Amino acid sequence: xxxxxxLAVALAAAFPAFADTDLDVLxxxxxxxxxxxxxxxxxxxxRLQAAESQSAAASETASAAAQPSEAGSAGNRFNPDISLxxxxxxxxxxxxxxxxxxxxxxxxxxxGTPRGFPLDHTELVIAASIDPYFDGYFNLALVDxxxxxxxxxxxxxxxxxxxxxxxxxxxxxxxxxxxxHPHAWDFADNNLMYRALFGEAYGNxxxxxxxxxxxxxxxEFGAEVGRGANFPGTDRNKNGAGSxxxxxxxGDDVGVSHSWRAGLSYLQxxxxxxxxxxxxxxxxxxxxxxxxxxxxWIADFVWKWAPNGNASERNFKFAAEYFRRTEDGDLLxxxxxxxxxxxxxxxxxYKTTQSGFYAQGVYQFMPRWRTGYRYDRLxxxxxxxxxxxxxxxxxxxxxxxxxxxLDFSPSEFSRxxxxxxxxxxxxxxxxxxxxxxxxxxxxxxxxxxx
Amino acid sequence: xxQLFTALLLWLPLSxxxxxxxxxCEPEWGAxxxxxGGDAVKVYTAxxxxxxxxxxxxxxxxxxxxxxxxLVVCTGAELEVGWLPLLLxxxxxxxxxxxxxxxxxxxxxxxxxxxxxxxDRSQGDVHAAGNPHIQTDPRxxxxxxxxxxxxxxxxDPAHAAVYQARWKDFSARWEAAIARWQQQAAPLKRMxxxxxxxxxxxxxxxxxxxxxxxxxxxxGVEPSLGHLAEVAARLKTTPAQAVLRATYQNPRASEWLAxxxxxxxxxxxxxxxxAAGADDLFGVFDVTLAxxxxxxx
Numbered sequence: 001x002x003x004x005x006x007l008a009v010a011l012a013a014a015f016p017a018f019a020d021t022d023l024d025v026l027x028x029x030x031x032x033x034x035x036x037x038x039x040x041x042x043x044x045x046x047r048l049q050a051a052e053s054q055s056a057a058a059s060e061t062a063s064a065a066a067q068p069s070e071a072g073s074a075g076n077r078f079n080p081d082i083s084l085x086x087x088x089x090x091x092x093x094x095x096x097x098x099x100x101x102x103x104x105x106x107x108x109x110x111x112g113t114p115r116g117f118p119l120d121h122t123e124l125v126i127a128a129s130i131d132p133y134f135d136g137y138f139n140l141a142l143v144d145x146x147x148x149x150x151x152x153x154x155x156x157x158x159x160x161x162x163x164x165x166x167x168x169x170x171x172x173x174x175x176x177x178x179x180x181h182p183h184a185w186d187f188a189d190n191n192l193m194y195r196a197l198f199g200e201a202y203g204n205x206x207x208x209x210x211x212x213x214x215x216x217x218x219x220e221f222g223a224e225v226g227r228g229a230n231f232p233g234t235d236r237n238k239n240g241a242g243s244x245x246x247x248x249x250x251g252d253d254v255g256v257s258h259s260w261r262a263g264l265s266y267l268q269x270x271x272x273x274x275x276x277x278x279x280x281x282x283x284x285x286x287x288x289x290x291x292x293x294x295x296x297w298i299a300d301f302v303w304k305w306a307p308n309g310n311a312s313e314r315n316f317k318f319a320a321e322y323f324r325r326t327e328d329g330d331l332l333x334x335x336x337x338x339x340x341x342x343x344x345x346x347x348x349x350y351k352t353t354q355s356g357f358y359a360q361g362v363y364q365f366m367p368r369w370r371t372g373y374r375y376d377r378l379x380x381x382x383x384x385x386x387x388x389x390x391x392x393x394x395x396x397x398x399x400x401x402x403x404x405x406l407d408f409s410p411s412e413f414s415r416x417x418x419x420x421x422x423x424x425x426x427x428x429x430x431x432x433x434x435x436x437x438x439x440x441x442x443x444x445x446x447x448x449x450x
Numbered sequence: 451x452x453q454l455f456t457a458l459l460l461w462l463p464l465s466x467x468x469x470x471x472x473x474x475c476e477p478e479w480g481a482x483x484x485x486x487g488g489d490a491v492k493v494y495t496a497x498x499x500x501x502x503x504x505x506x507x508x509x510x511x512x513x514x515x516x517x518x519x520x521l522v523v524c525t526g527a528e529l530e531v532g533w534l535p536l537l538l539x540x541x542x543x544x545x546x547x548x549x550x551x552x553x554x555x556x557x558x559x560x561x562x563x564x565x566x567x568x569x570d571r572s573q574g575d576v577h578a579a580g581n582p583h584i585q586t587d588p589r590x591x592x593x594x595x596x597x598x599x600x601x602x603x604x605x606d607p608a609h610a611a612v613y614q615a616r617w618k619d620f621s622a623r624w625e626a627a628i629a630r631w632q633q634q635a636a637p638l639k640r641m642x643x644x645x646x647x648x649x650x651x652x653x654x655x656x657x658x659x660x661x662x663x664x665x666x667x668x669x670g671v672e673p674s675l676g677h678l679a680e681v682a683a684r685l686k687t688t689p690a691q692a693v694l695r696a697t698y699q700n701p702r703a704s705e706w707l708a709x710x711x712x713x714x715x716x717x718x719x720x721x722x723x724x725a726a727g728a729d730d731l732f733g734v735f736d737v738t739l740a741x742x743x744x745x746x747x
Contacts (some may be wrong), residue, residue: 132549135539160544162517212517212542218510251510256498259509304507308500310698311507367672367700411671412532413571447536450508 080128083443085183087120089113092434098277098285101192102427103380103395104354105276105290107199108231113189119143120437123150123183127446133158139181150181150203162212172202173210173222174247174265175321176300184448186317187405188419188435191358192376193323197296199231202267204243218251218261232294232327233269243269251450260303261450267296271329280333280391284341288392290350292329298322302450313367320359327352333388341391348387355379356399368409376401376425399425415439470606473515473546475524475534476503477722478585479556479594481731483523485620486599490609494519499724500698503529504575504670508536516541519552521605523598526555527562529582551605557582559597560590563651574668585721587652588628588735595620627732632657634739641747644685644711646673646695646704649720653738662688665703673703682710689713692745696720716741 093115100106121141129135139151153168171179177194178201190200206226213219228242229235236242244267251261273289280286299322306315331350333343356378364370380395401424407417421433469492474480480495487493494515497503503525506512516522516537524530538547545552562580569578584590599617603610635657643654644663647670654661663681665673673681685707693704693715701715708715718738719728725741728734 132547155539157539157547158544159542162542164539164542210542212513212540214518216511216514216518218514220510220513249510251514253509253511256500259507259511261510304509306507308698309498310501310505312502312505313700411571411575447508447532449536449540450510 080126081444081446083125083441083445085123085125085181085445086440086442087122087183087438088118089120089188089435089437090117091115094429094431096426096429096431098279099426100278101196101378101399101425102397103383103399104196104378105274105278105288107196121182123181125445129157130154162214164210164212166208166210167206169203169205170208172204172224172245172267173208174202174245174267175298175323176261176263176302176319177321178202179449183439183441186319186360186362186370186372187374187403188417188437189403189421191321191360191374192378192399192401192425193321193356193358196354196356196378197232197323197325202245203230204228204245206241206243208245216252218249220249222247228269231274232271232296232325234271234274236270236272243267256309257307258303258305259450260301262302263298263300265296265298265300267294267298269294273332278392280336280342281393282340282342284336284339286336286341286343286392287334289332289334290327290329292327292350294325294327296323296325304450311364313364315364317362318360320357322355322357324353324355326354331385331388333385333391343388343391346387346391348385348389350386350388351384352381354381354383370407370409372403372405372407374401374403374405376403378425395427397427399427401425413441413445470602470609471518471520473519473522475522475530476585477724478591478731478734479523479525479598481722482591482595482598483521483602485731486595486602486613486616487609488612488616490606490612491602499696499719499721499728502698504532506530506533508533508540512537513540516546517543519543519546521552521554521601522546523554523556525557525582525584527557527579527582527584528577529557551601554598554601556590556594556598557584559593560584560587563655564648574666575670581648581651583649583720584652586650586738587656588624588631588731589656590652591731592621592624592628595624623732627735631735631739634743637747638742641692641742641745642688642690644681644690644693644704644707646693646699649696649699650694650718653718657742662690665693665707678703678707678710682707685711691747692716692742694718697724714745716745718742 091113093113121143124140124142125138127137133156134154135157136154137151141148141150149169151170153166153170155166156164159165173179194201204224204226206224208222208224210220210222224245225241226243233243245265247263247265249261249263253259270293272291276288276290277285278288301320303318304315328351330347332347335345336343358374358376360372360374362370362372378399380397383394385392385394401421403419403421405417405419407415409415415438417437419435423431423433469490470487472483472487472491472493474483474493474495476497477495477499480493483491483493496512497506524534547553557579564581566573566576566578569576595617599613602613639658640660642660642662644665645661646665648664663684665678665681667673667677690711690713692713693708695701695704695717697717697720704715718741719725719734722728722730722734724734725737728737
């Protein structure tokens with residue numbers, strides 16, 4: 001009883017013209033009671049209707065429901081989006097013992113591809129809003145005897161002004177392909193550039209701050225600092241940042257049918273005793289330990305076309321990335337004379353400048369069917385082993401690969417792919433590779449980025 | 451560099467005083483926001499009538515527009531689930547995140563049809579909340595309009611009177627138009643139709659047409675030739691008088707069936723800009739009714 005009275009008083013205060021007498025206060029109070037009861041009766045009627053329509057609809061597809069305000073979605077805050085990605089393949093490859101890219105230090109996280117019928121990583125993804133201020137994402141990659149947390153991070157949703165802060169383990173925002181998990185790649189295997197640079201992709205434990213400018217032209221700038229434990233850096237047991245990433249992206253539409261994005265990224269990190277096995281001048285495997293700095297520049301460009309912007313019928317996507325990496329420090333080549341090797345525990349300087357690129361085009365020529373071509377080319381560049389020049393081979397080779405793929409997606413949640421590659425990433429080896437791959441996604445999988 | 455910086459500085463405060471930025475996911479909501487906002491709003495429409503609203507890429511240009519938006523107006527009911535959540539997250543715009551006043555879902559204000567009893571991917575692209583193509587019933591436009599006018603006033607109180615006045619004006623014209631359309635459509639009652647996708651359930655419900663066949667075997671799944679032949683056979687026993695599709699959909703399937711069953715294939719505008727003459731919300735229904743009335747009965 002108190003509330004309507006208070007309201008009436010408030011109303012009276014707000015509209016003094018109507019509050020000349022007590023009678024008006026009473027009138028207002030009565031009116032308030034009347035409307036409140038009317039609202040309650042209406043609510044009850046709506047509930048009754050809802051109950052009726054629900055029982056009527058139970059037999060078949062509900063044709064109507066009377067509670068539009070409860071239109072919910074499958075994913076909500078009590079019900080995180082969970083998806084599982086099943087991937088496997090058939091791979092027809094030559095029997096090569098030490099797969100590597102000639103002239104490049106093997107990057108840490110590279111699983112290689114077994115021949116025959118291997119099961120690829122099964123990915124488990126859980127994502128949801130945490131509260132009105134954050135959302136969270138978790139990606140677990142599972143393969144026999146190996147469980148790897150690929151990503152586990154929180155991200156702000158309420159900072160505003162175009163700022164987003166991400167913290168935890170995440171795939172770096174550098175380049176174009178880096179943030180994409182293998183199931184979202186357009187080819188059955190990684191491009192040579194990312195394989196040489198990071199093994200698979202550059203992930204880091206740390207924080208990322210991103211800002212989108214309030215302009216018609218898409219402009220995004222990001223900075224990351226992190227542990228830097230992954231190749232090309234190493235875990236170095238220190239406080240402070242082990243690696244720094246800076247990136248910027250621009251993008252826009254051209255007319256209604258074309259869109260593009262271009263970016264420039266920079267990664268700086270350090271390694272301490274980074275372990276790599278390479279064949280020495282006697283063709284004996286030698287263990288090398290690198291300590292020093294590693295800096296990578298990446299330029300990326302993506303262009304997409306779809307007639308009238310309607311990608312469901314036909315569309316085309318072109319993507320290319322170029323990198324340049326310089327490493328500067330010392331290299332120890334561990335004594336392997338016992339095995340007939342050339343190395344004698346000498347620490348010499350190590351200085352390399354290497355580069356490479358890939359360019360790919362993927363064309364959806366009719367609904368559900370796509371075909372694509374990718375060209376990879378790296379340049380072993382300049383390599384200086386200093387005192388170890390006497391023991392280690394200096395490659396002068398441009399690893400290349402051509403890949404051709406055809407994929408069929410019965411729905412947006414399933415895909416089958418056939419790929420042929422002519423791989424010349426190892427000097428004196430020309431390999432014909434065949435892949436048949438499937439990628440299936442169960443559950444509510446979030447949208448893929450541009 | 452310095453010039454760019456000063457340009458940015460000069461430009462930033464300007465944007466604060468500019469009109470309310472409305473980001474509309476589909477043309478119908480863009481048109482509605484323009485009707486209600488007039489000069490007080492600046493409307494950006496993310497998709498066109500020639501695009502399938504289920505399948506839009508989270509393009510950089512859309513992220514840039516979502517970043518500047520004060521109000522995002524979308525259908526909801528999972529229609530934009532493949533791209534909108536990504537746009538909103540990437541935009542870094544706190545005001546338009548789901549649950550905030552700057553996020554408006556039209557489907558929350560209408561009664562949804564075809565709520566699935568079984569939600570399973572084996573049923574195709576089904577939406578748990580019901581059929582999201584609510585804009586094909588003009589009465590839904592009115593319901594959404596009332597809610598949108600209120601929301602506009604809430605986030606831009608300075609222009610509340612403008613929004614209310616424009617809503618009143620629009621509402622009066624709209625109700626009159628609905629009455630006119632319903633009168634025109636009287637002869638269409640009980641007309642049996644086949645549809646390519648479940649795009650027109652609300653239109654069919656409004657005009658009391660009868661949907662006797664759907665060309666897609668499951669929502670969002672392209673019809674195969676075998677399935678089309680089955681539908682054609684079914685039309686022999688329960689004949690339809692037209693095959694309806696939205697302009698953005700590929701005409702092949704419906705034209706094949708139409709030729710088989712010797713009935714017209716009709717492309718309806720589906721939304722603003724979907725056909726010549728469908729330049730605003732009134733035009734959409736004028737053209738839709740004109741096309742339907744052309745069907746020989």
